[in-house]
Amino acid sequence: MRYLPNYLAAMGNTPLIALPNIAQGYRPLILAKAEQLNPGGSVKDRIGPALIEQGEREGALRPGGTIIEPTSGNTGVGLAIAAATKGYKLIVVMPDKVAEEKRALLRAYGAEVIMCPTSVVRESAESYYSVADRLVREIPNAYQPNQYFNPANADAHYHTTGPEIWEATSGRITHFVCSVGTGGTVTGAGRFLKEQNPDIVIVGADPEGSIYSEPENMHPYLVEGIGQDFWPGAFDPKLIDQWVTVSDRDSYGIARRIAREEGMLVGSSTGTAMHAALVVAADLPEDAVVVVVFCDTGRNYVSKLYNEDWLRENGVLDEATAATAESGSRAG
Numbered sequence: 637m638r639y640l641p642n643y644l645a646a647m648g649n650t651p652l653i654a655l656p657n658i659a660q661g662y663r664p665l666i667l668a669k670a671e672q673l674n675p676g677g678s679v680k681d682r683i684g685p686a687l688i689e690q691g692e693r694e695g696a697l698r699p700g701g702t703i704i705e706p707t708s709g710n711t712g713v714g715l716a717i718a719a720a721t722k723g724y725k726l727i728v729v730m731p732d733k734v735a736e737e738k739r740a741l742l743r744a745y746g747a748e749v750i751m752c753p754t755s756v757v758r759e760s761a762e763s764y765y766s767v768a769d770r771l772v773r774e775i776p777n778a779y780q781p782n783q784y785f786n787p788a789n790a791d792a793h794y795h796t797t798g799p800e801i802w803e804a805t806s807g808r809i810t811h812f813v814c815s816v817g818t819g820g821t822v823t824g825a826g827r828f829l830k831e832q833n834p835d836i837v838i839v840g841a842d843p844e845g846s847i848y849s850e851p852e853n854m855h856p857y858l859v860e861g862i863g864q865d866f867w868p869g870a871f872d873p874k875l876i877d878q879w880v881t882v883s884d885r886d887s888y889g890i891a892r893r894i895a896r897e898e899g900m901l902v903g904s905s906t907g908t909a910m911h912a913a914l915v916v917a918a919d920l921p922e923d924a925v926v927v928v929v930f931c932d933t934g935r936n937y938v939s940k941l942y943n944e945d946w947l948r949e950n951g952v953l954d955e956a957t958a959a960t961a962e963s964g965s966r967a968g
């Protein structure tokens with residue numbers, strides 16, 4: 637018989653997948669690290685058990701305890717899967733720009749979800765970071781994994797994501813492209829890859845308005861789960877060789893093309909990374925091997941990224957990827 641001991645064991649070991657249609661016309665081999673195939677549908681599955689086990693090792697998390705984390709959703713799912721299998725209660729605190737599907741999803745796993753305004757600064761008592769901190773103080777036997785500062789975040793990718801990419805490319809990867817939220821993925825996987833071959837170029841994909849690539853031009857943006865308005869301790873920015881700043885419109889446009897042309901339903905931050913990968917690949921030779929992290933499934937964004945009315949209302953519809961005019965005339 638061949639079976640896994642529990643659901644956590646199904647995390648990781650995601651495939652590298654070529655993109656014959658999207659990558660057409662580009663010289664390098666461009667490969668997607670398909671993290672949307674994790675059990676919870678995102679790259680953040682990997683850190684759920686790692687963060688909880690860190691708390692258990694430190695003695696901060698004891699049986700019957702409550703895990704409280706500010707997250708835009710995907711870490712919440714990774715934590716929810718791990719909390720369910722290990723018997724902990726989970727409270728997720730999130731900004732109100734997060735898609736309704738993601739909130740409902742966490743409730744489905746049995747988590748309590750608390751919404752906070754997106755438009756306030758981190759220091760505000762109303763911000764999702766501050767509310768999470770307050771709850772940890774108020775609730776007995778509560779543990780905040782704190783993915784933004786916990787080294788277990790990047791370590792999970794150092795021990796899994798990085799080695800998987802190195803092995804699957806037989807060490808031939810030349811460029812690693814990753815969108816940056818907490819920075820855990822790019823820091824852990826990027827550090828591992830640089831240790832194997834310091835010539836590997838690490839490319840950070842950043843939404844317009846985030847602090848990372850344009851600190852003088854910070855403003856709200858629509859893409860979810862990535863970019864930041866502060867520098868998380870989990871992120872080592874020295875690892876980044878090149879930043880590519882990507883507009884909401886370009887992130888959404890390419891994510892929608894990935895769904896239609898490759899059959900892979902992905903989220904907006906995957907669009908950000910893919911756009912950056914194509915920008916970089918445009919100047920590379922045939923022997924380059926570009927690996928781009930596909931961060932999460934598009935199922936969480938059916939009402940936004942995959943809803944043309946929503947895209948139009950928000951001024952981010954790339955008309956080249958619009959289908960409503962065509963399907964409307966067919967229906968008529």
Ligand SMILES: Cc1ncc(COP(=O)(O)O)c(C=O)c1O
Pocket residue numbers: 678679680708709710711815816817818819820821822860861862903905906931932
């Ligand atoms: C949708 C999505 N993409 C990408 C990321 C970035 O991953 P990291 O936090 O490891 O930088 C996140 C992080 O939460 C995310 O939710």
